[in-house]
Amino acid sequence: MRLSGHNVIYKHAVRRVTRPRTGHVASLCGFHSTSNINSKSLADFRTIYERRDVNPNAKEIAILGGGITGLAAAWNLSTRTDAKITIYEKSDRLGGWVDSEVLDVNGGRILFEWGPRTLRPALGYGPGMATVDMLAELNIADEILPISKSSPAATNRYIYYPDHLVVMPGPVKSFWDIFRRLGALWTEPIFQGILSHVRSEPFVKIRDPKIQDESVGDFLTRRFGSDVTDNLASAFFHGIYAGDIYQLSARTLLPLFWYLETRHTDKELGILWQLLIETSSFFKKATFVPGRSIGAKDLRADIMSSPLNDAAMQIAILLQRSSVYTFKGGLGEITSSIEKALAENPNVTIQKSSPVNGVTFDKSTKQITVNGNNTDLKYDYVVSSLGPNTMLNFLGATKQHDSRKGSPPADVQQACHHSSSSASVMVVNLYYSNPSLIPASVRGFGYLIPRSVPFDSNPERALGVIFSSETSTPQGSSKESEKAQQRLIRRMESPGGNDAVAKKRATREMFIHERETGEGQDTAPGTKLTVMMGGHWWKGWQPEDLPSEDEAIEMAKALLKRHLGIDEAPEVAKARLNRDCIPQYPVGYREDMATIHRSLISEYQGRFKVAGPWWQGAVGFNDCIRKAREVAWAIQHGKDEMTGLEEYDRDEVWFLQNRDTGKLRLDRWYDE
Numbered sequence: 001m002r003l004s005g006h007n008v009i010y011k012h013a014v015r016r017v018t019r020p021r022t023g024h025v026a027s028l029c030g031f032h033s034t035s036n037i038n039s040k041s042l043a044d045f046r047t048i049y050e051r052r053d054v055n056p057n058a059k060e061i062a063i064l065g066g067g068i069t070g071l072a073a074a075w076n077l078s079t080r081t082d083a084k085i086t087i088y089e090k091s092d093r094l095g096g097w098v099d100s101e102v103l104d105v106n107g108g109r110i111l112f113e114w115g116p117r118t119l120r121p122a123l124g125y126g127p128g129m130a131t132v133d134m135l136a137e138l139n140i141a142d143e144i145l146p147i148s149k150s151s152p153a154a155t156n157r158y159i160y161y162p163d164h165l166v167v168m169p170g171p172v173k174s175f176w177d178i179f180r181r182l183g184a185l186w187t188e189p190i191f192q193g194i195l196s197h198v199r200s201e202p203f204v205k206i207r208d209p210k211i212q213d214e215s216v217g218d219f220l221t222r223r224f225g226s227d228v229t230d231n232l233a234s235a236f237f238h239g240i241y242a243g244d245i246y247q248l249s250a251r252t253l254l255p256l257f258w259y260l261e262t263r264h265t266d267k268e269l270g271i272l273w274q275l276l277i278e279t280s281s282f283f284k285k286a287t288f289v290p291g292r293s294i295g296a297k298d299l300r301a302d303i304m305s306s307p308l309n310d311a312a313m314q315i316a317i318l319l320q321r322s323s324v325y326t327f328k329g330g331l332g333e334i335t336s337s338i339e340k341a342l343a344e345n346p347n348v349t350i351q352k353s354s355p356v357n358g359v360t361f362d363k364s365t366k367q368i369t370v371n372g373n374n375t376d377l378k379y380d381y382v383v384s385s386l387g388p389n390t391m392l393n394f395l396g397a398t399k400q401h402d403s404r405k406g407s408p409p410a411d412v413q414q415a416c417h418h419s420s421s422s423a424s425v426m427v428v429n430l431y432y433s434n435p436s437l438i439p440a441s442v443r444g445f446g447y448l449i450p451r452s453v454p455f456d457s458n459p460e461r462a463l464g465v466i467f468s469s470e471t472s473t474p475q476g477s478s479k480e481s482e483k484a485q486q487r488l489i490r491r492m493e494s495p496g497g498n499d500a501v502a503k504k505r506a507t508r509e510m511f512i513h514e515r516e517t518g519e520g521q522d523t524a525p526g527t528k529l530t531v532m533m534g535g536h537w538w539k540g541w542q543p544e545d546l547p548s549e550d551e552a553i554e555m556a557k558a559l560l561k562r563h564l565g566i567d568e569a570p571e572v573a574k575a576r577l578n579r580d581c582i583p584q585y586p587v588g589y590r591e592d593m594a595t596i597h598r599s600l601i602s603e604y605q606g607r608f609k610v611a612g613p614w615w616q617g618a619v620g621f622n623d624c625i626r627k628a629r630e631v632a633w634a635i636q637h638g639k640d641e642m643t644g645l646e647e648y649d650r651d652e653v654w655f656l657q658n659r660d661t662g663k664l665r666l667d668r669w670y671d672e
């Protein structure tokens with residue numbers, strides 16, 4: 001199959017060759033010389049990020065929503081342009097779902113997270129580099145709390161399957177661990193049928209290529225059987241999306257699997273074989289990289305120009321050794337640091353308690369009027385992190401000379417309605433003064449509960465339980481840190497120990513050592529647990545049918561007693577209902593986004609851009625930061641053909657990156 005549509009246009013566009021970088025950090029960040037790449041095709045993707053002169057039209061910019069997406073967009077615009085920026089935030093605080101609460105308890109203080117709590121490093125072509133870059137710019141690297149790859153939180157993840165926690169396959173630390181995990185595959189009922197389904201997967205008939213999307217549940221059941229889907233996959237989708245796998249879009253959330261299924265229409269190899277052949281260390285040692293990440297390569301060049309500064313490099317190296325990370329003051333440290341920096345910038349106005357009621361565009365002046373707090377102000381560009389329901393009010397028939405609006409076309413209305421569903425999650429945080437509450441045999445990140453668990457084992461409709469204390473202290477392997485410290489001392493004492501390079505290296509090692517062994521989020525000893533409930537299970541429930549926060553605490557305690565035998569009374573127990581907090585990507589999401597993209601181009605001529613989980617088909621904090629950076633970049637360089645949704649209006653293309661050499665090539669499927 002060949003490339004078509006917009007991609008063909010890129011083939012004729014001007015190419016800009018990015019500065020090749022070599023060495024450890026370059027490879028760490030997935031950035032390599034382009035000389036041996038299937039250069040033509042690769043360059044085609046990169047040209048969309050070709051730099052232009054700074055956009056003279058971007059003088060006044062409005063940001064709608066002061067969560068991490070809006071804050072990251074404001075940060076990037078304020079540090080890279082001279083534009084005047086106004087942030088509109090409906091509530092009286094910034095941060096959105098990010099909310100870290102510090103509480104005094106007997107013996108010290110503890111931290112509860114009410115929204116996101118940990119970030120994946122996601123270096124390489126992942127979205128994490130934009131975060132690394134921003135952390136370095138904000139100068140908050142010292143506050144990072146890394147969770148080492150060898151910690152229980154990194155190696156042990158569980159699924160509850162009546163009536164106990166089952167450890168999932170993952171990194172092994174000892175022979176005993178290998179036996180334990182392999183043994184579980186044979187003995188645990190949750191894995192029943194998995195081996196035969198894996199064996200037969202290559203022989204499953206591929207989908208009709210005309211099918212544009214299907215649910216995650218249907219897709220996985222077709223290929224791997226209903227046991228794997230309902231017992232295992234549903235648990236992971238509960239953990240990330242609080243969602244129903246039979247409603248979520250496979251094409252959006254399993255893009256690589258979706259692609260691999262029809263990658264070889266002639267030789268039907270199956271998804272697992274293709275993954276094994278292309279990616280395993282034994283065969284080709286490659287990684288699949290989505291074309292849109294390659295497309296962002298020149299943007300990444302922009303990002304990478306600062307990772308060559310020491311601060312970002314240090315962070316990247318630290319994170320490469322970590323499974324996930326957070327901050328001593330919780331993730332709220334990121335949002336509060338951005339807020340503080342923006343508040344000091346005279347070009348930035350922060351309007352809290354200012355809900356945006358309307359947005360209109362005047363095509364003759366190319367100005368966007370934003371109505372917030374019943375006041376109209378005019379802007380050259382808008383970046384919105386608000387969802388499709390709000391967007392519907394902003395997409396009407398914009399008039400040539402005035403700003404009155406009509407109704408959006410039917411297909412746009414349909415796309416906005418269709419993609420606007422969300423899940424509500426009840427978060428219950430509990431603190432116990434007993435530091436050994438969790439049995440040593442199940443120490444780990446926590447556990448998820450699949451849809452197949454019967455009602456009487458999960459009447460609370462819990463999605464999962466996080467052992468929060470496991471990610472509240474550095475958990476750096478003391479052996480690793482010990483060795484690092486000794487290396488450091490040797491280096492400092494060696495004859496060349498005083499030269500600049502050795503000093504730099506020593507400083508970096510000291511930085512890593514301090515983060516891996518330093519203080520954590522809590523000063524009081526004890527155990528913190530977080531129970532998440534609801535999500536898709538509560539879909540369609542009226543507000544009065546949902547449990548109150550007091551009821552939720554009792555439900556959480558009952559669940560912990562049933563699942564983990566915890567009978568102790570918590571010293572602190574608090575609950576919060578996060579209403580409509582996680583977008584649910586329905587089957588056909590890509591089409592919806594493509595429709596909205598085209599509407600934004602025709603209505604706002606590219607001056608209205610979107611970022612955030614509603615629009616990027618991913619809920620991760622890193623994804624929000626990267627998307628915010630991309631749209632800020634698009635404004636900075638006057639790329640009015642980009643709305644933040646343009647990728648949905650193009651073919652999806654995959655590249656393979658050799659893990660040894662870092663070289664990229666367009667997946668051969670396209671060259672056939």
Ligand SMILES: Cc1cc2nc3c(=O)[nH]c(=O)nc-3n(C[C@H](O)[C@H](O)[C@H](O)COP(=O)(O)OP(=O)(O)OC[C@H]3O[C@@H](n4cnc5c(N)ncnc54)[C@H](O)[C@@H]3O)c2cc1C
Nearest residue numbers: 065067068069090096097115116117118355356581612621
């Ligand atoms: C419980 C929970 C746990 C999570 N855990 C993780 C995790 O561990 N790791 C991870 O990577 N991600 C996690 N996520 C996802 C991540 O936190 C979110 O995707 C991210 O915070 C979304 O940020 P945002 O700025 O796009 O949206 P929001 O945080 O929703 O911010 C949008 C802002 O817009 C404001 N607003 C709304 N309407 C208007 C209006 N009309 N006018 C002006 N302002 C308005 C809102 O008040 C809000 O402040 C989690 C999410 C939740 C809810």
